[in-house]
Amino acid sequence: MTEPQDAPVAGEDKAALSPGEQRLIPDLDRSNTTNGNMYGLQAGTVKGNVTILDATGSAPDLMLRRATAEEIDEVRKHFVAPQQMDKARRLLREHHVVVLWGRGSGRMFTARRLLVDAGCGAVIEMNRDRTPRSVKESDLVRGEGYIWDLSDSGGTPFADWEFDNLAALVRGKACELVIVLDRRNQVVGTAHDVAVGLTPPSAVEVAQATIRKLEPDAPEQPSTLLKSEFAEALTDEDRPEKAVRAARLAIRVARGELDAPSALAELEEDVRDAVAQWFGEQNGIEIPKALAVALLENQPFEEVMRHGMNLDQRIRSAELPEDKKLRPRRVFAKSKEALLRDIRAVPTVRDHPRHAGLREETVRFERQDWAKTVFWHVWGEFPSARDVLTDWMCDPAMLGRFPDATRRTLCAIIAEVPAHDPLRLVDQLATRSSVAQRRLAAAMLEHLADDHDLLPLVRQTLEDWADRGSAYRQWTAATVYGSPFGLRDLPTALLQLAKIGRTDRPSPQNAVVAGVLAMLGDQEHREHVLNTVVSWTNGQNRRNGLRTVSLSLGMWITGIVPSDLDSREFAEDYPDQVRTLVNRVLADPEFGDVALSQLADLAAYARWDERAAAALVDLTTLVAPNLRWWTRRSTVLTLVRTHPAWRTSIHHVFRTARRAQRAKR
Structure with a gap:
């Protein structure tokens, strides 16, 4: 548990959202008109699409680096195969995808050799700052080989359905993919059949191969020295990196640059002592x-x-x-x-x-x-x-370009450097006004819980922040609960999100909406999350912040506010829940005004915009399944009684929707 919390940043609890933060809840105190696309949700009129996006900016490039000709030549001529190599080759040949796990086993070198053996025209490392769901068919090139290094990523880096979709893209494009993980428990269920646990290859053989690479003209003397002076210091459990250092030291001894005892001492020297020196x-x-x-x-x-x-x-x-x-x-x-x-x-x-x-x-x-x-x-x-x-x-330029590198480094520091309050640095970042720095704090908590065995401390910290944290701490906690970390214990995560959502602070409320929308992107848990959102819209939460959260979610899910969510898919798969949400949004005096404004805009564009007409029909049929005048009459009258100022617009919306429905037939 962290130390007693510092006072919140000045104005933190009263402030709305941070600069650059996407707005997912309406500002009901504002009335505005926005022409063109808009990144967020306001009360008023929006002419154009509203897009949910990561507030940190555009997605980074998927392709990080290409293997050089020298690296390809090295892996062809000087590779020492681990025992599991034949199995990995077979799985890649049959499925076009293989998952390698096992720290200190030479996974990246093995991945490169697998792709070379598969005849790939290029070997490319993919950007670990991208998510599997962000990969599109157009990102991949037929015949190329890809390595996705997800080591030090914490937990399970992707869900079953994400792996399945990515594997299907790879197979469809006739390319090859090797995914690198740390531990077996990071392998999702659908990937178990293509996963291979690697153990280190023979350290002595790796050292011999390195000598042949570095001293192709005269490898005999260094090889002899390696066997006589260094072999006993190399065990079957040693990482390939130690074997490579042994080879370099043997070469230096053969050249007379170093004596054997000094070289052996350097090989066995602890890296911390070497860095300190x-x-x-x-x-x-x-x-x-x-x-x-x-x-x-x-x-x-x-x-x-x-x-x-x-x-x-x-x-x-x-x-x-x-x-x-x-x-x-x-x-x-x-x-x-x-x-x-x-x-x-x-x-x-x-x-x-x-x-x-x-x-x-x-x-x-x-x-x-x-x-x-x-x-x-x-x-x-x-x-x-x-x-x-x-x-x-944590400078914006650094986090904007290398967020994952910063996360991994700070987590390694927290886990390894003794401290009375291990999470103090995370707590400091969680109170910053910068969205990028709070996202970093959330990502660090996810990582520390998995890769560094700090789950009890992380869990207690999140509970403390949810119960009595400042606005930005609650924002950070909501971001963690809405991540894959929360999906592992979904009931608890949703309870904590509800607790945070009941606050009257806009920033944590906005983060809860963002977290739940992220959860809805996971197909395995979508129904449970959607049912929970519906339960939040009941009358018990009419007087607390969960009303704002749940009705905002209702506007995104149902498509009242157009976004990247496929609202039609939600309506087809979960018609009862979506119908309940749209009716409860419209029944609310304030959110109903925002929703009717959106419907009125759709009606205005429906004459010449087929997409607007289709969206209008989809939404109005959720409210009144039959748009004929007599059968929709009671629904329209109910809406007019709730929103008398919108009387004319309500009638126009439903008349236009009926006209568009008939024209479509």
């Missing part, structure tokens, strides 16, 4: 640049360096007296080659993921486990740097 030798630009590489490993070099310079300026500004100005760095102080050598990083030139014929350069550390350890060391040994690092990682 490296830090003790640095005092300049190398530290912020190393931290940038640690956060953004395998990302484009120029972006990593730009963020490194930004961190350098932040650090030097924090150390600068108030009466002094920051001196610029020397432009030609150190070459790229020298800098990367000093921070123990290496570049890779590869084909550009989007622009054919162009190339880009990415950067990573020489040692695979170096990145997280760099942050653990800085966070643990230099507490005064924490605020600077947090602000840098």
